[in-house]
Amino acid sequence: MDVARDLDGALASLAAVPGADVLNGGTDLMVEINFGRKRPTAVIAIDRVAELRELSKNGTVRVGAGVTFTMLLERDHGSSALREAARTVGSPQIRNAATIGGNVATSSPAGDALPVLAALDAMVHLRSSRGGRVVPFRAFMTGPKKNVRAADELVTAIEWNDAGPAQVFMKVGTRNAMVIAVAGLALVADRVRGRIGVGLGSCGPTILRAPLAEAFAAGLFDEAGWRPFAPSTGACAEFGALIATAARPIDDVRGTAAYRRHVLAVMGARALARVAPIERTA
Template sequence: MIIPGVSVHIGRDVDDALENLSSVKDATLLAGGTDLLVEINFGRARPTHVIVIDRLDELKALDRNGHIRMGALVTYTRMLADDPGSAALREAARTVGSPQIRNAGTLGGNLGTASPAGDTLPVLAALDATVVLRSRAGERRVKFADYMTGPKKSVRRPDEIVVAAEWDDAGPAQTFMKVGTRNAMVIAVAGLALVVDRARRRVGVGLGSCGPTILRAPDAEKFAAGLFDEAGWDRRMRPTEVARTEFGRLAAAAARPIDDVRGTAAYRRHVLAVMASRALARVATIA
């Protein structure tokens, strides 16, 4: 069998990588390698031109000043070691893979792969984050809600690199939960992020592994916002059992899950309701 040759370009900086990207048809971007190398090792991907972007120092920046801008090359390990500007994102990073995977895998890789099981993605949805894409023509910003278009599909054009994600600091009332078969090296059967931005009076719910894209749960968000309207946004709250159950029901109702090797649609709906109820109880007490 003859395998067509591969050329590899190691990007020096973002401009250099973008120039190379625009000059080649069907280029594949390589950051931490934790997704692409699995595809290559199992013969599912045979990229003909790889652009290595793991040395683009500009994309390693992490700026926090009320507004967070996390460069695409921030690894999961750094999300754990440095304050990543979101408690839920930190919790999500903790559930990714193993130390080896967390040292290599990046936020931009999670966005580039755009898997419905990407653990940081429900958090970006709940934070109402913005994805920053750059090409030689300049930068554009896409709301995360508009970024994913299907499983492993996004609006990123072939000439663009994900350079960062941005969001407003939503305060400490947020959490991420995930169901899987082990505590390490697990792809989510279902994941859920809940953000209660008390200052902006906004609730965000992001659902992972429960549909073709990451989903929001607008009815659940409205319902929870009503609870905080009543109790006071700046106050700690203990939601009633009835309220928690209803919140869980509404979150699960927003899912569009399928049966697959990791779980059934019915199980996914069940665990989403349980996670949402627990997440609300946890977050409501943080003010």
């Protein structure tokens, strides 16, 4: 195992052995190894790379790939939805090790940070010894545990425009803690840019957006002049129903497609009722 001390060192190691497995927090990789689904011939540990642990907020928010979910609970990144998502990840021990970069690189449809990143229209920063590129999150994930990262690339950071406080993340599971989402939903209402973002998790092969629901909600926010308002019960229900139609769920051990659509409609209605009245401060 190669232990990288800085980003250049990590990129050089990855260039020397493209396809080597990257060890960040190890909470996904070690499970793959323990179950015999992966037998890495080379592992490059990046958990000591300080550059990957940086977090900054100055109009845009930039979170290094090595930032853990515990850090996302403790540090100011301006995304209450991401904080709510971080709170639901695993246990305190898992949150101390598991990183946002690992969540993005694993690209599970059940990754809890991912609906939030979709709703925020986040960008994924990738670097290799050949150079860097920035990929919108909506184009990054291509299928269950599949993405456009090349074998010699590292996810270095995730970036988004600070969207203000009107945002929420909700997750339904078979119990309250240590649970893989049956369905997850993030809603972001960016009052400054006049933008609504919805991200759906565990409801399709990738994280999905809900364009019809987003347009419907944008109409309601337009009507209110993007000021805080109390949406009617009917409007919330319609928003939830539009979200359910955007899903492409399957029946699996965690739940049926019909149940997933139902909980998405319920979460969607509640999310709009929670987010629309939130005032933008500062």
